[in-house]
Amino acid sequence: MMSHEYDAVIIGSGPNGLAAAITMAMAELSVLVLEAKDTIGGGMRSAELTEPGFIHDICSAVHPLAAASPFLRRLPLEKHGLQWIYPPIAAAHPLENADTAALKQSIQTTAKALGEDREAYIRIFEPLVNDWEKIASDILGPLRIPYYIPEALRFGLKAIQSADSFVGRYFSNEKARALFAGMAAHSMLPLDKAITSAIALVLMIQGHSHGWPIPKGGSQSIANAMESMILSLGGKIERNIKLESPGEIPSSKAVLFDLTPKQILKIYNDALPDRYRRQLSKYRYGPGTFKIDWALSEAIPFKAEECREAGTLHVGGSFEEIAKSEEQVWHGIAPEKPYIILVQPSLFDSTRAPEGRHTAWAYCHLPNGSETDMTDRIQDQIERFAPGFKDTIIAKHTISPAAFESYNPNYIGGDINGGVQDLGQLFFRPVPSLSPYRMPLKGHYICSSSTPPGGGVHGMCGYHAARRALKDIFDIHFDISKT
Ligand SMILES: Cc1cc2nc3c(=O)[nH]c(=O)nc-3n(C[C@H](O)[C@H](O)[C@H](O)COP(=O)(O)OP(=O)(O)OC[C@H]3O[C@@H](n4cnc5c(N)ncnc54)[C@H](O)[C@@H]3O)c2cc1C
Numbered sequence: 001m002m003s004h005e006y007d008a009v010i011i012g013s014g015p016n017g018l019a020a021a022i023t024m025a026m027a028e029l030s031v032l033v034l035e036a037k038d039t040i041g042g043g044m045r046s047a048e049l050t051e052p053g054f055i056h057d058i059c060s061a062v063h064p065l066a067a068a069s070p071f072l073r074r075l076p077l078e079k080h081g082l083q084w085i086y087p088p089i090a091a092a093h094p095l096e097n098a099d100t101a102a103l104k105q106s107i108q109t110t111a112k113a114l115g116e117d118r119e120a121y122i123r124i125f126e127p128l129v130n131d132w133e134k135i136a137s138d139i140l141g142p143l144r145i146p147y148y149i150p151e152a153l154r155f156g157l158k159a160i161q162s163a164d165s166f167v168g169r170y171f172s173n174e175k176a177r178a179l180f181a182g183m184a185a186h187s188m189l190p191l192d193k194a195i196t197s198a199i200a201l202v203l204m205i206q207g208h209s210h211g212w213p214i215p216k217g218g219s220q221s222i223a224n225a226m227e228s229m230i231l232s233l234g235g236k237i238e239r240n241i242k243l244e245s246p247g248e249i250p251s252s253k254a255v256l257f258d259l260t261p262k263q264i265l266k267i268y269n270d271a272l273p274d275r276y277r278r279q280l281s282k283y284r285y286g287p288g289t290f291k292i293d294w295a296l297s298e299a300i301p302f303k304a305e306e307c308r309e310a311g312t313l314h315v316g317g318s319f320e321e322i323a324k325s326e327e328q329v330w331h332g333i334a335p336e337k338p339y340i341i342l343v344q345p346s347l348f349d350s351t352r353a354p355e356g357r358h359t360a361w362a363y364c365h366l367p368n369g370s371e372t373d374m375t376d377r378i379q380d381q382i383e384r385f386a387p388g389f390k391d392t393i394i395a396k397h398t399i400s401p402a403a404f405e406s407y408n409p410n411y412i413g414g415d416i417n418g419g420v421q422d423l424g425q426l427f428f429r430p431v432p433s434l435s436p437y438r439m440p441l442k443g444h445y446i447c448s449s450s451t452p453p454g455g456g457v458h459g460m461c462g463y464h465a466a467r468r469a470l471k472d473i474f475d476i477h478f479d480i481s482k483t
Helices: 017-025 064-068 106-114 114-132 132-139 147-158 163-170 174-187 196-209 220-233 260-270 275-282 321-331 377-384 401-407 462-473
Strands: 006-011 030-034 091-095 100-103 237-240 254-259 289-296 312-317 340-343 358-366 393-399 444-445
Touching: 006 017, 006 237, 006 462, 017 220, 017 358, 017 393, 017 462, 030 321, 064 196, 091 174, 100 174, 100 196, 106 312, 114 147, 114 163, 114 174, 114 196, 114 377, 132 147, 147 196, 163 174, 163 196, 163 321, 174 196, 174 312, 174 321, 220 237, 254 462, 260 275, 289 401, 312 377, 321 358, 340 377, 358 377, 358 462, 377 393, 393 401, 444 462
Parallel strands: 006 030, 006 254, 030 237, 091 312, 254 444
Antiparallel strands: 091 100, 289 358, 289 393, 312 340, 340 358
């Protein structure tokens, strides 16, 4: 029998690559992670992008999905140095006249501010929050018949709706409509598309159940804690190794790719069966992201107090304004008034900036691969709700959708979700299959966000891909909830 250097080699050290490595190592297998860059973490890196002493998250900044992840939540990452910080308000949404809609821990308190929609809000969210553990175990992975059918149905029938029809059905209050739009627009889809309610519901349920934490020291701390756990389990990580061809992979029983279809096609090209190659080449990528990091002389002077207590802000105004921004992006237009996701970590984490100074992180969506400079439009939108903001800027760093792909080849044209997450590609990513992680090459798997359940720092793609490999190759049935 052929001897192998490792049981499993994982290509890429994003949250999913590291999650796959931890899963395999927890099953007592020998594991090697290869990372192209000199730092690990993929979308979980932090660095001094602007000025010395200002620590910025290059990609992800806020972690409702990590806090709620049935996988990450069960890892002892705190023992490996990770410390979560919970801002008093998960997310705030500034509106005209210093008004705000806010997602708070309490469903009742959140609903109270929503006027005539108070009862509807409570009726929607109370059962979903109560049943979240069951719902999560059914939906955050490959498509299958749910274990908890009534709970999954209750969630699914709402989640499948477009945000547009959801608010039409349940909300009439402007604040409730805007709040929902800000959440749904994380999907990077026009708000009249089916399933745009899903991400809104997931994020809002997390706000009420696990919160929207930020990691002390930046997202790099999550990667560092995951690395520490891999090393403690006997695994290895090697940096500065960019895989270009299959021959470079050390011999192993399983290979898991934390890469998207475009790179896998490049690495394997003719070695893939025709049908699979055709399927991968039809895989669709979505809009890109234009991001700014600022070093600030003081906190952002939002008019509304609740905005100054929130970790995350959705800046873009009413439901209609946000819907227009996302519609334009989808149709290849850089919006004049973009919808912005903004995080202000240094308000809650003093390690992010020199004393008295602050950092802020914000991005908007743009057409895939766009080079349009959105700096002024983003800053104008913030100034609209925080007059004087521009005067606080000491330094800034910008990155366009095209530049994101140069930074990390997984962000094709600046798509941060590893591919469009619409109805056709939410579960059937990267190919329509009940085992979408498995490649048609013995021992080969995809574990990136181009597999279910898609983008975000939750590690569920890596966990499920590793479980698939464990079952197929090693006959090991691994379940994190039983550890
Ligand atoms: C601007 C931005 C903001 C975001 N904000 C959030 C947020 O606040 N919260 C959230 O949950 N998510 C957020 N995300 C999304 C999240 O970061 C991604 O969905 C997540 O990182 C995807 O994880 P992954 O493991 O699939 O891939 P990645 O994190 O992309 O990791 C892939 C890794 O593979 C490496 N690699 C690539 N090619 C090769 C190769 N050939 N050989 C070896 N290594 C290779 C890369 O260097 C990288 O380290 C954001 C992303 C961006 C870009």
